[in-house]
Each structure stands twice: as structure tokens, then as C-alpha cells.
Amino acid sequence: MRFSGWRVLKEGLxxxxxxxxxxxxATPKSEYDVVIIGGGGHGLATAYYLAKKxxxxxxxxxEKGYLGGGNVGRNTTIVRANYxxxxxxxxxxxSLKLWExxxxxxxxxxxxxxxxxxxxxxxxxxxxxxxxxxxxxxNQGDDAELLDRRAxxxxxxxxxxxxxxxxxxxxxxxxxxxxxxxxxxxxxxARGASERGVDLIQNCEVTGIDIEGGVVKGxxxxxxxxxxxxxxxxxxxxxSQVAAMAGMRLPIESHxxxxxxxxxxxxxIDHVISFGMGHFYISQSDKGGLVFxxxxxxxxxxAARGSLxxxxxxxxxxxALMPMIGKARVLRSWGGIMDMSPDGSPVIDRTxxxxxxxxxxxxxxxxxxxxxSGDVTAHLxxxxxxxxxxARFRLDRFRTGRGLMDEEGTGSQHNLH
Amino acid sequence: MxxxxxxxxxxxxxxxxxxxxxxxxxxxxxxxxxxxxDDYLHNRDNPAGVTRDLWYHEQGCAAWIxxxxxxxxxxxxxxxLASEARRAGSTS
Numbered sequence: 001m002r003f004s005g006w007r008v009l010k011e012g013l014x015x016x017x018x019x020x021x022x023x024x025x026a027t028p029k030s031e032y033d034v035v036i037i038g039g040g041g042h043g044l045a046t047a048y049y050l051a052k053k054x055x056x057x058x059x060x061x062x063e064k065g066y067l068g069g070g071n072v073g074r075n076t077t078i079v080r081a082n083y084x085x086x087x088x089x090x091x092x093x094x095s096l097k098l099w100e101x102x103x104x105x106x107x108x109x110x111x112x113x114x115x116x117x118x119x120x121x122x123x124x125x126x127x128x129x130x131x132x133x134x135x136x137x138x139n140q141g142d143d144a145e146l147l148d149r150r151a152x153x154x155x156x157x158x159x160x161x162x163x164x165x166x167x168x169x170x171x172x173x174x175x176x177x178x179x180x181x182x183x184x185x186x187x188x189x190a191r192g193a194s195e196r197g198v199d200l201i202q203n204c205e206v207t208g209i210d211i212e213g214g215v216v217k218g219x220x221x222x223x224x225x226x227x228x229x230x231x232x233x234x235x236x237x238x239x240s241q242v243a244a245m246a247g248m249r250l251p252i253e254s255h256x257x258x259x260x261x262x263x264x265x266x267x268x269i270d271h272v273i274s275f276g277m278g279h280f281y282i283s284q285s286d287k288g289g290l291v292f293x294x295x296x297x298x299x300x301x302x303a304a305r306g307s308l309x310x311x312x313x314x315x316x317x318x319x320a321l322m323p324m325i326g327k328a329r330v331l332r333s334w335g336g337i338m339d340m341s342p343d344g345s346p347v348i349d350r351t352x353x354x355x356x357x358x359x360x361x362x363x364x365x366x367x368x369x370x371x372x373s374g375d376v377t378a379h380l381x382x383x384x385x386x387x388x389x390x391a392r393f394r395l396d397r398f399r400t401g402r403g404l405m406d407e408e409g410t411g412s413q414h415n416l417h
Numbered sequence: 418m419x420x421x422x423x424x425x426x427x428x429x430x431x432x433x434x435x436x437x438x439x440x441x442x443x444x445x446x447x448x449x450x451x452x453x454x455d456d457y458l459h460n461r462d463n464p465a466g467v468t469r470d471l472w473y474h475e476q477g478c479a480a481w482i483x484x485x486x487x488x489x490x491x492x493x494x495x496x497x498l499a500s501e502a503r504r505a506g507s508t509s
Contacts, residue, residue, distance in 0.1 A: 240462070240464075240465075241465060249456065249460040249462065250460065251455075251460050252461065253437065253461050254463055254465070299435040299470070300438070300463065300468060301488050301491065302465040303489060307418050307491075309430060309431050342459050398455060398458070399451055399452070399454075399459070400451075412459075414438075415435065415437045
């Protein structure tokens with residue numbers, strides 16, 4: 001079933017009776033070429049690109065809950081490519097390009113909206129750092145504009161420019177950045193993979209990884225044993241538990257990150273605005289809700305809900321930046337479980353086991369990475385060699401100290417990112 | 418969340434700074450090799466359940482504390498001064 005304007009019109013005139021399920025809810029076979037553990041954005045994208053680019057369709061995606069029920073459905077939907085260091089730079093640049101063709105590629109409306117993201121600065125030193133970052137973004141082939149206070153004020157007049165603690169001096173604008181409908185990204189990839197023959201298997205928790213003589217042979221699940229020539233662990237949020245089944249201890253500590261949404265309002269915020277000094281960022285969904293978030297709660301947690309001190313801090317930061325939102329009523333808050341790595345950057349790599357691959361450590365930036373992560377992971381699984389855009393996401397960089405990607409410059413150490 | 422300080426009693430979470438898994442108290446020797454140092458600095462059990470981690474009572478008595486906590490429920494099961502936990506050799 002293809003989506004089109006014509007199709008919408010036809011269905012509208014015939015009682016919407018022709019719509020079908022977007023993917024097959026498959027039951028597991030006894031053997032696959034590739035088994036992907038984790039039916040979130042990254043796992044589904046990996047399956048999609050394995051099938052589409054590499055012709056590998058004898059693939060199962062195993063999800064312990066329901067498809068897209070983890071972080072791909074719990075994030076704040078921001079898509080951007082404003083990283084600085086080699087490794088992250090080419091990867092997120094690649095991802096943004098994939099985003100730009102994603103709806104056509106998937107024939108699915110993921111509501112990708114390139115409304116622009118503005119990162120604010122508040123001092124001369126920060127202005128220099130942002131100019132440097134903007135130049136890095138331009139050098140990687142993406143767009144960046146340095147806005148002074150006057151230009152920024154014309155664009156977003158509602159900020160508190162004369163805030164006593166953080167007066168706003170300007171911002172870096174990436175016009176191609178924006179947002180997308182997070183659930184639709186999972187659904188679109190699921191549909192694309194399923195159409196090409198991939199089995200999407202829900203309520204199927206992996207309970208063991210079978211390894212013989214250093215070679216992966218398959219997985220044990222709550223729906224029986226499944227043999228596989230290759231297995232990919234793509235379970236950010238639960239990476240440590242999955243990898244432990246293969247005898248691995250990962251450089252990951254899990255933290256909760258909260259997000260919030262208000263009641264629907266008329267359009268007031270046209271961009272994504274990041275207020276780094278307050279650990280606050282905000283955009284407005286197409287439904288009208290203000291979607292915003294802050295920093296980690298800063299202690300290891302799998303509780304998928306945060307604590308009140310952070311809620312208070314986020315609200316204070318929002319009020320400091322844009323007092324106009326003070327009367328908006330918050331409808332919901334929630335937490336997602338972040339795979340925090342020591343340097344704040346992810347891992348896409350082989351493991352010590354032949355045929356076993358690892359995709360983890362997305363920290364709080366996994367959503368925008370979904371297309372490139374799927375593409376790069378599929379490439380690694382299919383060809384056995386790293387994709388150029390993800391070749392630096394090596395697991396051994398922490399042990400060797402070579403190729404660390406510490407964007408914040410705080411050190412490669414847990415609890416600093 | 419409220420955390421028990423062995424010296425001050427139960428206090429607001431905001432008085433404490435979190436500093437990661439209590440493995441930080443088991444520093445390997447300088448010649449222990451890169452695997453041991455990698456395990457000490459980076460690799461973690463990261464359990465979804467009971468864990469032991471280090472907290473600094475920064476805005477209280479300035480004690481370093483090993484908390485025994487459940488990461489899935491946020492229940493706090495016990496607290497000991499890091500100096501004593503270290504002497505007892507039961508930090509992991």
C-alpha cells in the first residue's frame with residue numbers, strides 16, 4: 001500500500017475502508033540470517049537498510065515490548081547536525097542528509113520540519129566558541145549562521161534579552177535543523193522493513209545469546225530459540241543487560257532524562273531554541289504543545305521517571321529564557337533511559353564475538369541519529385567493514401584513549417556529560 | 418528523593434552530588450594494565466536493580482557515602498561512609 005494525496009482523497013470518499021495495517025506482526029521462525037535485538041528507531045532503521053541497501057531480507061527484529069515503545073517514542077523530536085569533533089561531525093551530517101530524503105524514501109509522512117534550531121550564547125567567550133562551532137558545521141558541509149543580538153531579536157522577539165544572569169548576545173542558527181514526528185519515524189521504518197520481508201516480532205524478549213567457540217549462533221527468547229548467523233544488539237536503554245548475555249561489561253551508565261509537554265497553544269515558537277546555560281531547550285509541536293526538556297537527573301536510574309528537583313530547575317530555566325510561557329499548563333512529563341557513555345558519544349562496532357555487533361551509547365542524542373545509525377549498522381553487518389560515516393564509533397576508544405569524542409571537553413569520564 | 422547520610426540522617430537529594438558506581442573506591446595499581454584500568458574507569462555492571470554508588474554530601478557534612486539503591490524503583494536500601502566501606506573491603 002502506497003501513500004499519496006490521491007490515496008487520501010480516494011479513502012476519504014469511500015469511508016476510509018481501504019487502509020491496511022502498516023506492517024506484519026510476525027511470529028518467529030527458527031532461523032534467520034540476521035537477528036536484531038531491539039525494535040526501536042535504531043533497530044528498525046538497521047533492518048530497513050539491511051533489506052533496502054544490502055538485499056538482506058531474512059531478518060528478524062526482536063522487541064520485548066511493542067515496536068517503538070522505548071526512547072524513539074519518548075524523546076523531544078529534535079533533528080540537527082551541529083557537532084564539532086571528527087566522528088560525530090560526519091556521522092550527524094550524514095544523518096541529516098538521510099532525514100532530508102526520508103519521507104520520499106519511506107513513502108511515509110514523518111512530519112520532518114526544517115524549522116531551524118538556534119543555540120544561544122551569553123558572553124564574548126561563548127560567542128567565539130559558537131563561531132568556531134558554526135565554522136566546523138560549514139566545513140562538514142552543513143549550514144550555520146552566526147546571529148548577533150539584533151538579528152536574533154528580529155527572529156525571536158520573545159526571549160528575555162536583558163536577563164541579569166544570562167543576557168542574550170546572539171545565537172547560531174542551523175536552518176536545516178528542526179523536528180520530526182518521532183513515532184512516525186519508527187512506524188515508517190517498520191513498514192519499510194516489513195514490506196521487504198523483515199519479520200517484526202513483538203513481545204519477544206531475548207533471554208540469552210548463544211555463542212560457540214567465539215562465534216554467535218543465535219538467541220534464546222521468551223518465544224523460543226532462534227538461530228542466526230549474525231546478531232546485532234541495538235537496545236539503547238537496556239544495552240548493559242543485553243550485552244551481559246554475551247559476557248560483556250559496557251562503558252555505559254544508565255540515566256533518566258525528563259521531558260515535558262504543555263497543553264496545545266496557538267503557534268508561538270517557530271524554531272527549536274536551545275538555552276545551554278540553563279540546560280533548557282524547547283520547540284512547539286504541530287499540535288501546539290510546547291515540548292521542552294532539560295538536563296539529566298544525574299544519578300543512575302532505570303525508573304523512566306524523574307525527580308522533582310529537576311522539574312523545578314527546568315521550569316525555572318524556561319521562565320528565565322521566555323517568561324511568556326509562564327501561564328502554559330504542563331500536561332505531561334516523562335523520562336527516558338539514556339545509555340550514557342564516558343565521552344558522550346555512541347558506539348557502533350563489532351564485538352569480541354564473531355557475528356555479534358553492538359550499537360549503544362546514544363546518550364541524550366539518539367533520535368536525530370536514527371537514519372545514519374541504521375545505515376551505518378546495516379553496512380557493518382552486511383559488509384563486515386565500518387561505514388565511513390560511523391568508522392570512529394569504536395568500542396575500544398575508551399581503553400586505548402585514541403579517538404575519544406568528548407564534545408563538551410569535560411573529559412572522558414562517567415557523570416560528566 | 419531523600420537520601421540517608423550516616424552522619425546527618427535523611428536529607429534532601431539536592432544536598433548531594435552523585436559520583437557514579439562505588440567501583441571508584443577500588444583504584445587498581447599503576448601497573449595493573451589497560452584492561453584493569455578500563456574496567457575501573459569505564460566499564461560498569463550498570464544494573465537495573467540494586468546498585469552501590471558514591472554520593473558526596475556536598476551541602477551537608479561533606480562526607481563521601483556509599484549508597485545501596487535500587488535503580489529501577491529509586492528505593493534506598495542503606496548507606497555507609499565511604500571510608501568505612503573501603504576499610505571493610507565491601508565496596509563492590
